[in-house]
Amino acid sequence: MNKQELVELFEDTFPFWNKLSESDKETFMRSSQHVHFKKGTNIHDGNECTGVILIKSGSLRLYLLSEDGKEVTLYRLFPGDMCMLSASCVLENITFDVFVDSEENSECIVVGGCAYEDIARRIPEAKIFTLEVALSRFSDVMWVMQQILFMSMDKRLAIFLLDEAANASSDTVKLTHEQIAKYMGSAREVVSRMLKYFASEGIISYSRSDGIKILDKRRLRDLTR
Amino acid sequence: MNKQELVELFEDTFPFWNKLSESDKETFMRSSQHVHFKKGTNIHDGNECTGVILIKSGSLRLYLLSEDGKEVTLYRLFPGDMCMLSASCVLENITFDVFVDSEENSECIVVGGCAYEDIARRIPEAKIFTLEVALSRFSDVMWVMQQILFMSMDKRLAIFLLDEAANASSDTVKLTHEQIAKYMGSAREVVSRMLKYFASEGIISYSRSDGIKILDKRRLRDLTR
Numbered sequence: 545m546n547k548q549e550l551v552e553l554f555e556d557t558f559p560f561w562n563k564l565s566e567s568d569k570e571t572f573m574r575s576s577q578h579v580h581f582k583k584g585t586n587i588h589d590g591n592e593c594t595g596v597i598l599i600k601s602g603s604l605r606l607y608l609l610s611e612d613g614k615e616v617t618l619y620r621l622f623p624g625d626m627c628m629l630s631a632s633c634v635l636e637n638i639t640f641d642v643f644v645d646s647e648e649n650s651e652c653i654v655v656g657g658c659a660y661e662d663i664a665r666r667i668p669e670a671k672i673f674t675l676e677v678a679l680s681r682f683s684d685v686m687w688v689m690q691q692i693l694f695m696s697m698d699k700r701l702a703i704f705l706l707d708e709a710a711n712a713s714s715d716t717v718k719l720t721h722e723q724i725a726k727y728m729g730s731a732r733e734v735v736s737r738m739l740k741y742f743a744s745e746g747i748i749s750y751s752r753s754d755g756i757k758i759l760d761k762r763r764l765r766d767l768t769r
Numbered sequence: 770m771n772k773q774e775l776v777e778l779f780e781d782t783f784p785f786w787n788k789l790s791e792s793d794k795e796t797f798m799r800s801s802q803h804v805h806f807k808k809g810t811n812i813h814d815g816n817e818c819t820g821v822i823l824i825k826s827g828s829l830r831l832y833l834l835s836e837d838g839k840e841v842t843l844y845r846l847f848p849g850d851m852c853m854l855s856a857s858c859v860l861e862n863i864t865f866d867v868f869v870d871s872e873e874n875s876e877c878i879v880v881g882g883c884a885y886e887d888i889a890r891r892i893p894e895a896k897i898f899t900l901e902v903a904l905s906r907f908s909d910v911m912w913v914m915q916q917i918l919f920m921s922m923d924k925r926l927a928i929f930l931l932d933e934a935a936n937a938s939s940d941t942v943k944l945t946h947e948q949i950a951k952y953m954g955s956a957r958e959v960v961s962r963m964l965k966y967f968a969s970e971g972i973i974s975y976s977r978s979d980g981i982k983i984l985d986k987r988r989l990r991d992l993t994r
Contacts, residue, residue: 608911610919637904640911668893675900679862682907686833686865689914693954694835729918 545578545653553653557598557626560669568663575656581646590641593633593657599625602650603711605727609643616692616729618642619684622711628678633657634664635678692729701738702767704728705748709758718755770803770878778878782823782851785894793888800881806871815866818858818882824850827875828936830952834868841917841954843867844909847936853903858882859889860903917954926963927992929953930973934983943980 545553550573555561564572575595581587587604588594597604604621606629621627628635629642634657664670691700704724708717717724721739725732739756742748747763750756758764770778775798780786789797800820806812812829813819822829829846831854846852853860854867859882889895916925929949933942942949946964950957964981967973972988975981983989 608915608918610915614919616914616918635904637901637908639908640915668897672893672896672900675897675904676862679860679900679904679907682904682910683862683864685907685911685914689841689910690833690835690865692918693833693841694839 547573550576550578550653553598553600558670558673560663560667560673563667563669564663568667571659572655572663575659577654577656579652579654581650581652583646583649585646586643587646587652588627588630588642588644590643591632594630594644594654595657596631596634596655596660597621597627597644598653598655599623599627600651600653602646602648602652604650604652605645605647606642607645608640614729615643615726616688617727618688619681620647620711626677628674629681631655631657631660634661634674638678697730697734697738698741698767700728700730701735701742702764705756705758706761706764706768709761715758715761716755717758772798775801775803775878778823778825783895783898785888785892785898788892788894789888793892796884797880797888800884802879802881804877804879806875806877808871808874810871811868812871812877813852813855813867813869815868816857819855819869819879820882821856821859821880821885822846822852822869823878823880824848824852825876825878827871827873827877829875829877830870830872831867832870833865839954840868840951841913842952843913844906845872845936851902853899854906856880856882856885859886859899863903922955922959922963923966923992925953925955926960926967927989930981930983931986931989931993934986940983940986941980942983 554572561569581602587597590609599621601623604627606618606621606627608616608618627644629638630644632638664674691703701724704727705717708719709715712718719727721736722732725735728735739748739750743750745763747760748756748758779797786794806827812822815834824846826848829852831843831846831852833841833843852869854863855869857863889899916928926949929952930942933944934940937943944952946961947957950960953960964973964975968975970988972985973981973983
């Protein structure tokens, strides 16, 4: 990625870009790194300030992790999205730890937290943008929370499978029961039991080698209502 | 509350107050109401824009409500706190519905959402303050979520009882099992079973008339670790 491409990316991504002085722009660019993350890499583990991550290709997963290793997926980020919660030093009001993994081979631009923070502190437009991006994820997380707290398992699993299929542009979901349980913050046994029920109803089929195939999308959609 | 007292309250509460023009201050004050809410009143039900609520006395409870009536308490607000999530028109990034009840007889100042929004849109300091207040609650909610998802029931109940006792400056928690279950997003049976266990261990005692009395605070604290 050459300098011109990086400038264009920043212009498109940060509405405050044109409020920056030339020297701020220089610092911002110098503090940015073009990084390729292998599928399955842990990118941020809640402690240090990893910086603001722009996703160019691939996908990242943000999740909570309990002391005993239980995970709950909060949301995923796709090309064009931005990960703000990984910039702990920018968001001093955020006191919880999130973990970020690359779910596929992912190409990202990571803007250094210190350089970003320095600008957000001085330029109100940058501060407002930053807070708004972070706050918009609040709603995503509340949605997940409401699903987990209030929704029945069949409905949650139906929504999950339809989302996965849509993201992959395929009728097949290539995840193990264990992985699905992890993403849904549930137990493998619970997921397996529900998948077995879906299969017995002819809604899906599954095998170890091929993953989960959606056979009757209409009925799966009915379950989400 | 006279005009001078209201001005002083706003000066103390809103760090952007002195950035406002005299005419903005006037509008802000005219759009504000001094309201007394009876214990148990529903103040905000997620739909309309109730406005920004400053708590002068009493306490408010924010919670999620499922379609079938299940509640999960997100956090409570006490004198000096501010409720920003009830001003839906100010926070366009917040797309989930919260409910707000007064838990005690509460005295509040409610600043009209439209007047507030108009100022937050024009004055960057006001916008930044608003977003920061809202975002700081994100962390509270994540804490609740992690408790519910990851923590064992004995630990959660121990924390709940200690918090309640501290808030009431008393060793007695005057809540029914049903109410505790509601606040914790759990079932009454689960709470009753755990309270019975705590009582059998001599940690608490309880009765219908007197509520729950903490007998051994040290052991209750040990449970929270």
